[in-house]
Amino acid sequence: MKYRTFGRTGWSVSEIGYGMWGLAGWTGSDESAYESALERSVALGCTFYDTAWGYGAGKSEQVLGRLVAAHPGERLYVATKIPPKNFQWPSRRGSTLDDCFPPEHIREYTEKSLENLGLPAIDLMQFHVWEDAWAADERWQRAAEELTRQGLVRAWGVSVNRWEPWNVFETIRTGRIDAVQVIYNLFDQSPEDDLFPLCREHGIGVIARVPFDEGTLTGTLTKETRWPEGDWRNTYFVPENLAASVDRAEGLRPLIPAGMTMPELALRWILEEPTVSTIIPGMRSVRHVESNLAASDGRRLDPALLKQLRGHRWDRTPTKWSQ
Ligand SMILES: NC(=O)c1ccc[n+]([C@@H]2O[C@H](COP(=O)([O-])OP(=O)(O)OC[C@H]3O[C@@H](n4cnc5c(N)ncnc54)[C@H](OP(=O)(O)O)[C@@H]3O)[C@@H](O)[C@H]2O)c1
Numbered sequence: 001m002k003y004r005t006f007g008r009t010g011w012s013v014s015e016i017g018y019g020m021w022g023l024a025g026w027t028g029s030d031e032s033a034y035e036s037a038l039e040r041s042v043a044l045g046c047t048f049y050d051t052a053w054g055y056g057a058g059k060s061e062q063v064l065g066r067l068v069a070a071h072p073g074e075r076l077y078v079a080t081k082i083p084p085k086n087f088q089w090p091s092r093r094g095s096t097l098d099d100c101f102p103p104e105h106i107r108e109y110t111e112k113s114l115e116n117l118g119l120p121a122i123d124l125m126q127f128h129v130w131e132d133a134w135a136a137d138e139r140w141q142r143a144a145e146e147l148t149r150q151g152l153v154r155a156w157g158v159s160v161n162r163w164e165p166w167n168v169f170e171t172i173r174t175g176r177i178d179a180v181q182v183i184y185n186l187f188d189q190s191p192e193d194d195l196f197p198l199c200r201e202h203g204i205g206v207i208a209r210v211p212f213d214e215g216t217l218t219g220t221l222t223k224e225t226r227w228p229e230g231d232w233r234n235t236y237f238v239p240e241n242l243a244a245s246v247d248r249a250e251g252l253r254p255l256i257p258a259g260m261t262m263p264e265l266a267l268r269w270i271l272e273e274p275t276v277s278t279i280i281p282g283m284r285s286v287r288h289v290e291s292n293l294a295a296s297d298g299r300r301l302d303p304a305l306l307k308q309l310r311g312h313r314w315d316r317t318p319t320k321w322s323q
Pocket of ligand 1: 018019020021022050051128159160181209210211212213214215218220263280281282283284285287288289291292
């Protein structure tokens with residue numbers, strides 16, 4: 001495992017981290033399988049874990065708390081998120097700070113997360129939705145400052161809404177946040193345009209989330225794929241999105257080097273971007289942990305291949321189903 005500096009926090013974090021949504025929020029999760037997967041990730045050098053109160057109403061946070069408690073000798077970085085007060089993902093233009101993050105809500109959910117995690121402090125607390133229009137509002141700034149002053153939160157971040165990498169620029173410029181979490185993968189390359197240069201300028205830690213486009217870039221989906229009732233992916237992979245996503249993934253297949261898998265290529269492509277501090281694939285099995293963490297071996301992709309992969313950029317804008 002290789003490590004990168006997490007922006008101006010100076011933390012040294014594993015360049016492959018761990019996304020903890022699926023284990024507490026998607027159908028088909030098996031407790032003993034994901035407990036073993038998490039345990040294996042620590043053994044293989046993973047040190048960055050992304051959870052949220054919203055992942056199973058605190059369940060994922062409790063799982064992470066147990067992992068941290070079981071490894072007192074390891075420095076495992078804990079990133080979690082405050083849900084919007086109206087519990088609507090994502091926020092929309094016109095959503096107000098009062099709808100989503102009034103100061104008392106910021107404190108209430110920080111305290112809930114601390115209790116779920118069983119920790120005295122949270123390394124990175126993120127806002128789970130965001131509107132850049134709130135950047136200058138002193139109420140969230142003061143609430144965050146007070147929690148930091150009390151030693152309950154070490155650093156702050158924004159998890160940027162899907163396909164809106166621009167929706168945090170003014171907030172970065174306030175100097176009040178230390179990190180952004182953004183969708184960045186072989187399809188969603190647009191954070192490179194303006195967000196990453198701004199992050200470099202301000203020393204912002206960058207968490208690349210959804211490296212497999214929720215599954216498309218694992219190469220395992222077909223146009224017939226369906227999930228059990230109640231699984232979030234049925235609402236994301238609506239027929240229009242599933243068909244287009246599968247076609248795009250198939251378009252990549254001829255470019256996969258011999259001996260490599262599509263998920264490995266997807267991770268290696270993100271690792272080529274030095275602005276990214278850590279990538280957080282969602283994983284629930286030892287097999288996925290082992291193959292994903294193995295991508296952090298310092299080997300580079302061929303420049304000619306990288307150039308071809310750039311051509312697979314897919315610019316998308318939020319829709320009714322994109323969430
Ligand atoms: N708004 C937000 O802040 C927000 C939104 C979305 C995600 N996130 C964060 O980002 C993390 C990652 O995103 P995600 O989990 O939604 O999607 P993702 O990482 O793009 O994809 C996860 C899917 O890929 C599968 N997978 C993982 N490794 C694989 C491998 N080597 N081979 C084949 N399949 C593999 C997983 O299967 P298994 O689960 O069965 O292992 C799961 O079905 C989340 O867990 C969460 O921490 C944050």
